Amino acid sequence: MTHRLHRWLDEPAPPDSPTVWEISRFLAQTQALVEGHWDRVLLRGEIRQLSAATSGHGYLTLVDASGQPGSLACVVWRGQFGRLRSILREGEEVVVMGRPTLYPPTGRFQFVIEQAEPAGEGQRRLALEALRRKLIVEGLIDPNRRRPLPPLPRIVGLVVSGSGAVLHDMLQVAAERLPVLFLHAEAPAQGAEAVAGNIAALRALIADGRAEAIVIARGGGSKEDLAAYDEEPLLRAVAACPIPTVSAIGHEVDSPLLDEVADARAPTPSAAIALLLPTKGELHERIGMLQRRLQRRTAHTLSELALAQQRLAGRLKDPQTLLLLSRSRLDQWRRQAQEGWQRALRSRETGLEGFKARLRAASPATALHRRALHRQQLQSRLDRAAAACIAEPRQNLSRLERRLEQGWRTHQPLLLALDETGAVIDAAARLREGQALTLRFADGRVGVRVEEIERR
Structure with missing residues (x-):
C-alpha cells in the first residue's frame, strides 16, 4: 500500500484528479466558508462544562435542551464574558446569539457567543436585537434618513383600528386644532392578521395618494399585543413608504421597532395628532412669531437698503465733473499712446541701425579691407624682424671686412x-x-x- 501511494504521488496527476490540500490551507478555506455562509444565529440550549480561563475568556458547551443528542463548543470573549457572567450558569437553559467559526490552529468548530438571555422572554429580546442590528446594517434604522413632517398638513392618513377608543380619542383631539381631512384605513390592532392588515391599510393610503402624512396608531397593551409592530414585513413596508410616517404605538413606556423605522415617534396616538396639527392658539402664536420675524427681517432689509443708498449717493458725482474727468483721462490715454508709439518707433530705428551696422561688418568688401590691413601689419612686422635678424651679422661682417683690409695693407x-x-x-x-x-x-x-x- 505504501509503495502504491509513493508511486501515485510521484506520477503526474490526471486532469480530473482531486486537489491535494495542505492542512493549514484547508482549515483557512473552511473557516472562510463557515463565517461567510452564517451571519449571527440564535441558538437555544443547556449550559454544560462552563469554565473561565486565566485570560478572561469563557468556555462552555451547549447541549440540546430537548434531550436529543447534540452538543456545541462555545467561547465567550473576555469583554462579553464579564457582562454575561450572571446569565451563563451551569445547567441553565439560555438563548444565545452569535456566529459559528472554525479555529484553524486546532481545527475546532466552535460558536462565538455575543449575547445571552434566559430561555423564554430572553429569546424574544435576542430576536428583536438581531432584527434591529440587521435593519441598522441595511440603513433602515438611521436618524439621517428620517424625513421632516409637513408643517400644516391638509390631509392625514390614519392606520388604526376603528373598533376601539383610539380613533375616537384622536378625532377628539383634532377637533380642537387646525381643521384637516382624515383618511381612515382600517387595520387590526392585534392577532394573526395584524401584520398583514396594517400593511394592506398602509398600501391603500399610498395608492390613494392624497395623504401628506400617515399615522400608524394603536392603544396600549402587553408586549404580546404589540408584537405585530416589531415584525420585519411591517417594518420594511413602513420604511419603503413614500409618505412621511408617524409611529404612535401604546404608551410612553412602549418602544417597538416601528418607532425607530418611522420618520417620527409619538408617545401616544393623541400625541401624534398634536405633533401634526397645531391648536388655534398655537397657530396664532406661530403666525405672530412669523409676523414678528418678517417685520425684523423687513426692517433690517430696509436699513441695509438705506445705507446702500447713502453709499451710492456719496459716490455719485456731478455729470459735468464726470465728463471733464473722462476727457482728462482720454487725453492722458492719447498721450500715453503717442509716447508708446514713439518709443516703439525709436526702438525699431535703433534696431534697424544696429542691423545695418552688422550687415556692413559682414559685407565682402569690409572683410577684404580688414584682411588687407592685417596683411600689411604682418608684412611690417616681418620686415622689422628680418632687419633685426640680419643687423648683427651685417655689423660683424663689416668689422671683418675692415680688419681684412687692414691685414692686406700691412701684409700680416x-x-x-x-x-x-x-x-x-x-x-x-x-x-x-x-x-x-x-x-x-x-x-x-x-x-x-x-x-x-x-x-x-
Missing part, C-alpha cells in the same frame, strides 16, 4: 675663428671641447676641432 697674416654657423668666435669662453671650428687666414681656410681650452 690674419686669423679668424668661425663656428658651425659661420659666426665669429671672439673669446675662448664661447668655445667647448670637441667643437668643430673653421680658421680663416688671408690665404685660405682650415677646419679644426677643439681639444683643450685654457682660459686666462
